[in-house]
Amino acid sequence: MSDRNVSLSAALKYKGQGPYLTYILHRIGGAMMAIFVTTHVLATFTEMQGWQIGDLINDIYISPPFQIVFMFGVLFHLINGMRITILDLFPQQLIPYHRQAILIEWIIFILVYGFAVVTTITTAIGRMS
Amino acid sequence: MQTKARTLPLSKRGMSFETFMWLFTRLTALAMYGFIFIGIVGAFVMGAQNDMSFVEVLRWALMPNTGHVTYTNVPEISPYASMFWKSVASLFFLTAAGHGVHGVVVILDDYFAKPSQRKWIRFWNILLVAIIIPIGIYVIWFG
Incomplete structure (x- = not known):
């Protein structure tokens, strides 16, 4: 097995355009979810035991700013994963059109994420009144 | 010019561990879309259009746990x-844990190339998921 011959900084500067952007955002979203689910489960468990720290962490997780940032990772991972799965189910027919699929994915993502952000803000305002 | 096929059929590729995990990732993703769909439909059946944004x-569909309904205008939590x-949430959580632990290992493998490092990555991730799964199931059923 050979060692990695590209530094992390060089890898992050790689200009792979649309497909690479979806690839790296998919990973960032997945990593965000892995960290979130682990800490959220532990926080809820500790909250059930009456520990203050769990309450504090879950208060951060329920806050609108956190949800807006986190929702980006989750929804992108979800919608991009759906594109990957659909393309993998019909590779010979669909993979030649993967750039068009990425464009459709971005349109769907912007619509769903935009709606999620708007309802997060309006719900938070509604709960305050 | 004839386009060269980019894919290799499974019969020629063979079912190695990597192929199995590739398939596992896709199948668990499909299962999770199914759980999300059940969550959305179920929420509307229980009247979410009047009580939830x-x-x-x-949030409910991504994990159908009562804790995710507490802050909404739902008047009666018992249907949720x-x-x-609780069974749907448990199955969703188990599927997500399997999908997630494999995903994290795949990501970390790209940044840690030495066999000893990869061995430790597998060890710590499997240990972590083995600890988190029972805690998560406990939270779903008794939270």
């Missing part, structure tokens, strides 16, 4: 706390 339905939803 889009993002609250989304049924055995059915």
